[in-house]
Amino acid sequence: MMVPNAEIGDYATIVRRSGDEFYMGSITDEKARDLDVDLDFLDKDKKYVAEVYSDAHNVDLEENPEAVSIQKVIVSHKDTLVTSMATGGGQAVRMYPASKEERKDLPKYKDPKLKLSYGHVPEAIQSNDEFQVTAEAENNSEVVTGKKVQLMVNGKLVAEEKIRIAPHSTKEVTLSYDKLFEPGKYKVQVDGLSVNQVEVNEKEPTFEYSDLSVTADGERIMAEAAVTNFGTTSGTTTVPFTVNGEEVETKDVEVPAQAGGGTQKVTFTYDTNGKADAYNVSIGNLVPEPIAMPLINLAGNWLFQKGDNETWKSPEFNDTNWQEVTLPRSWEDHSNYLEDDTYGWYRKAIHIPKEWKGYSLKVKLGKIDDVDQTFMNGQIIGESGTFPMGEGEQGMISAWDWEREYTIPADIIKYGEENLISIRVFGAKGGGRLYDGPLGQIELVKVKEDVADYNP
Numbered sequence: 001m002m003v004p005n006a007e008i009g010d011y012a013t014i015v016r017r018s019g020d021e022f023y024m025g026s027i028t029d030e031k032a033r034d035l036d037v038d039l040d041f042l043d044k045d046k047k048y049v050a051e052v053y054s055d056a057h058n059v060d061l062e063e064n065p066e067a068v069s070i071q072k073v074i075v076s077h078k079d080t081l082v083t084s085m086a087t088g089g090g091q092a093v094r095m096y097p098a099s100k101e102e103r104k105d106l107p108k109y110k111d112p113k114l115k116l117s118y119g120h121v122p123e124a125i126q127s128n129d130e131f132q133v134t135a136e137a138e139n140n141s142e143v144v145t146g147k148k149v150q151l152m153v154n155g156k157l158v159a160e161e162k163i164r165i166a167p168h169s170t171k172e173v174t175l176s177y178d179k180l181f182e183p184g185k186y187k188v189q190v191d192g193l194s195v196n197q198v199e200v201n202e203k204e205p206t207f208e209y210s211d212l213s214v215t216a217d218g219e220r221i222m223a224e225a226a227v228t229n230f231g232t233t234s235g236t237t238t239v240p241f242t243v244n245g246e247e248v249e250t251k252d253v254e255v256p257a258q259a260g261g262g263t264q265k266v267t268f269t270y271d272t273n274g275k276a277d278a279y280n281v282s283i284g285n286l287v288p289e290p291i292a293m294p295l296i297n298l299a300g301n302w303l304f305q306k307g308d309n310e311t312w313k314s315p316e317f318n319d320t321n322w323q324e325v326t327l328p329r330s331w332e333d334h335s336n337y338l339e340d341d342t343y344g345w346y347r348k349a350i351h352i353p354k355e356w357k358g359y360s361l362k363v364k365l366g367k368i369d370d371v372d373q374t375f376m377n378g379q380i381i382g383e384s385g386t387f388p389m390g391e392g393e394q395g396m397i398s399a400w401d402w403e404r405e406y407t408i409p410a411d412i413i414k415y416g417e418e419n420l421i422s423i424r425v426f427g428a429k430g431g432g433r434l435y436d437g438p439l440g441q442i443e444l445v446k447v448k449e450d451v452a453d454y455n456p
Helices: 100-105 331-335
Strands: 002-007 011-018 021-028 033-038 048-055 068-075 080-085 090-097 114-118 124-126 131-139 145-153 156-165 169-177 184-190 196-201 207-217 220-229 235-243 246-255 262-271 277-283 289-293 300-306 323-327 342-352 361-369 371-376 379-384 403-408 417-427 433-439
Touching (some): 011 033, 021 033, 131 184, 361 371, 371 403
Antiparallel strands (some): 048 090, 114 131, 184 196, 371 417
């Protein structure tokens, strides 16, 4: 066995020989790579057929992970074979002595060299505009190959794009850079091609909003957002703060100018005076975020019962004899429940305000050791792990370290009434159960239709 290329945790190439044949396999991590492998291990007096099984040029780890490109080429011990791998991919090569017919019919391997040429290069842009250069790469070889295409501005590397191209094919690549800021002329170049010039012109202060965050504390709502100025000079803008579509406050904010855009945070507070409602809160022209008032926190008092009974999920079940416990906390601690491979149930009644009608809700239940099924008003809303099928832990799949986060559909919620959350738990060996947070506030997750397309 030989290892021509290897870096622990990153990539590896391994070669094995069986009689007259050689087998070479390569793998890579989350980075697409092109590795050179010297074939000097082949017998010097022979020509070989290399059957190359590569990740296809259009392989995508999430959407198209299995596409394969297969080529046959003639190689010898003097060649250096390029191993081209997509993100999380690999390559397999079988090399065997070539027959006279194969030496005649199959192409000889040539070191793949991508040919680059410019597509479009803008002559002028304004400060902080996105500068985009397109280039065309051509692969005239017999195998899939790849390359990092680089964009240089005034001799400095500012962007690069990894591309992979099928044999005898072309591909367009776009390189972008959004930090050309100071007015003036700049030299731009793609991978050794001719140098071009772009002129950056001044731009008036131009403002955009982002990163809206909405939280609540008691009866107050706090909102924060970022205001970014993409102009050449600093400027002041009037920032509106809206609640339920009504402008309730404005602030004049001075935002600096810099490469990539200067940013200033802006914050607002709003006193609800204890009024229950689903508040839709926005800063600037950002899509409003809904927040529920009053705050309903799931941490704290719950009811607990040892054992397992399907009727315990029902809102009609009488749980007056159940133990009151405080969560998050393991049932070994709150109930001295020490046995292994056991079941237990938790229940909590919560009042959902009628003002929240039309919204689905998100509940965060923290970490549950080992398996759970969670119900709202007797209907399942989520489960994590797999319950055992037999005695003990047989067939169980634990989710002991998952943070549970489930959505309660609007159509099973009783607005303006009591609603019951019930949780069935199986615990194997060791402590745990509803042992850790975040066991937090109930959140609104469905924006009403009348504000979904908010565009003041």
